[in-house]
Amino acid sequence: MLEIFLPLVMLKAKPNLESRIRTLKEDWAIVYDMLSEKDNSSFA
Structure with a gap:
């Protein structure tokens, strides 16, 4: 619905x-990765 009223604004906001x-x-x-101990077994 916002695209109907402000089409140019949505085009600029989408990539952001x-x-x-x-x-x-x-x-x-x-x-x-830190919490699941995937790369660091001594964390947590």
């Missing part, structure tokens, strides 16, 4: 959101 989601996935993958 995708970039932030990609960054969050990378950060959480690091945390998950």
Whole structure:
């Protein structure tokens, strides 16, 4: 619905959101690896 009223805003915001989601996935993958002792058996 927002795309109907502000089509240009959504075009600019979409790459930014995708970039932030990609960054969050990378950060959480690091945390998950640390907690699951995948690379560091002495952590936690």
